[in-house]
Amino acid sequence: MRSFSRRSVVTMAAAALLLAGCGGGGDGDQPGGNAAGNGKVTIEWWHIHNIEPMLPVWADLVKEYQAKHPNVTIKVTPLQVENFKSKLTTVTQSGDAPDIFHTWGGGVLAQQVEAGLVKDLTGDIASWSDTLSPVALQSYQIDGKTYGVPHDIGMVGFWYNKKLFAQAGIEEPPTTWSGFLDAVKKLKAAGITPISLAGKAKWPGHYYWAYLSMRVAGLDALKKAAETKSFDNPDFVTAGQKLKELVDLKPFQEGFLGADYDKPDGQAATMGNGKAAMELMGQWAPSVQRDTSKDLGDDLGFFPFPAVEGGKGAATDSFGGGGGNAVAADAPPEAVDFLKFISQPENHRKGVETGAIFPAVKGTEDAVKDKHAKLVTEVLGKSTGFQLYLDQAYPPAVGQQVNDSVAELIAGSKTPEQVVADITAAAQAE
Structure with a gap:
């Protein structure tokens, strides 16, 4: 097992937030560049599930989404946590950002919001946000607005x-x-x-x-x-x-x-x-x-x-934390639609069944198989409030x-x- 640092996977260097700009521009092969001008859309997605069991789950869902939306190409970059932070620092300082990227919410996300890096998703997910766990959503809500879609939630x-x-x-x-x-x-x-x-x-x-x-x-x-x-x-x-x-x-x-x-x-x-x-x-x-x-x-x-x-x-x-996805301020609508797709109960369930993530979508709790994970899920299901680390x-x-x-x-x-x-x-x- 690689060396574990809970802090290393829930915080990002402040330098990553000292942005030279707020996204945008570039061609379809660059982060922040989406439309190719011919009706086709390229979405750049950076996530941290770079090993099994979640790596193949995300890969299969990308293939499934692309099959249903042939005009959309999702370029996936799975990264180890520290590499993700370093790479994100580099692109944000150059004024770009991936269309979809991993976030742990909290203070770092708030700084990204202030920098104009991420999209306010409140209206975009209004029709399906009630399918998400309210406890899981809290980490991505700032001043009453939502800036991330959770895909994992856990507690201490x-x-x-x-x-x-x-x-x-x-x-x-x-x-x-x-x-x-x-x-x-x-x-x-x-x-x-x-x-x-x-x-x-x-x-x-x-x-x-x-x-x-x-x-x-x-x-x-x-x-x-x-x-x-x-x-x-x-x-x-x-x-x-x-x-x-x-x-x-x-x-x-x-x-x-x-x-x-x-x-x-x-x-x-x-x-x-x-x-x-x-x-x-x-x-x-x-x-x-x-x-x-x-x-x-x-x-x-x-x-x-x-x-x-x-x-x-x-x-x-x-008290605890999890993981979610933020959307770049200039990302195309398809980026949010993809998050809706992977957040559908039948798709979220595929990840939960692996034991790599915990239920962040309502109705998927029965997909938890591990006996110890079930203990946590049961307590979380009764939670009346949630505090991020x-x-x-x-x-x-x-x-x-x-x-x-x-x-x-x-x-x-x-x-x-x-x-x-x-x-x-x-x-x-x-």
Whole structure:
């Protein structure tokens, strides 16, 4: 398995957004060049599913669409994530952009919108947007308008070892923060490391502060903080204090501050080898556990992040991300029509069945075959709200500050108040 960095696949360099222009021009062989003047249309599509199982799924759907629309040629460029970011940087700086290109939404997409790079799809997809998962759509909506069409959605939650829970006398996964802390104490009393964490990687640690902020302050508070560029809210300090309560229990594996996520001695392997009872991680966790250590099989369970007593946020609000497609500002109508085609339930289902993506189209949930993926899908299906990863939802510099400051809080070198102050300073520097 290639080295995994969740941050590397959900954020893009800010340099990619310092555009020399806003698209347009060129012949049909260049990004942004579409009509050949003879009724034929060429669409340039860059995506990041460059390996099986999704690569052949996209290829087959392109062939099917072209067969139904002989005047349309779709030139597909599958790219590895880092190559995609580098290549997109180059073409956007020259004033061009692919007609359709992968997006993770959030702060980077907002900057692309501001630069005039992407098309407002609100009206174009109005007749079929209700077929898409509202939770999945949220990551691509800015100021009430839609700028991307999702094809994948997932969430972060606690993966836990049922056998270790039973050994510690924990009968059911905790549903409240106080109950969660009690479970940590029971695990420690039983000689079991409660939580595996990749402290070196930083991004896994930000999940805790983000979820606690959601539970304590609520989704609206996080949205307001992004708009006002200020996290000067007592609730965000409280979120940090709640996290410190956990840290003070010393729940993580020995050496966690130097641990990566997907290395043989990292977070996923510690969990997969049964050396820790829990990890807070996204829907990909079971596969990374298998790749780096062992398959826990039926011993692996999943539960949503607990509610915080007295908090303003709903326990049914989820946190995570996915993937979608943006459309260049000057792309032809056929580009949007193609996205409609691949978003039809029968076509979206083909991708979901592979296990490479999760349902972003209503009515395709039954296509999920993996038992662990079903656990995530069931929780997502009950979600009342959704928050994108904070290191993706906010501009790159702000997201990085969230990761850095929370990592310092977990390491004991920064207070909850300092975390809030540092993130606010980074936001106001934008």
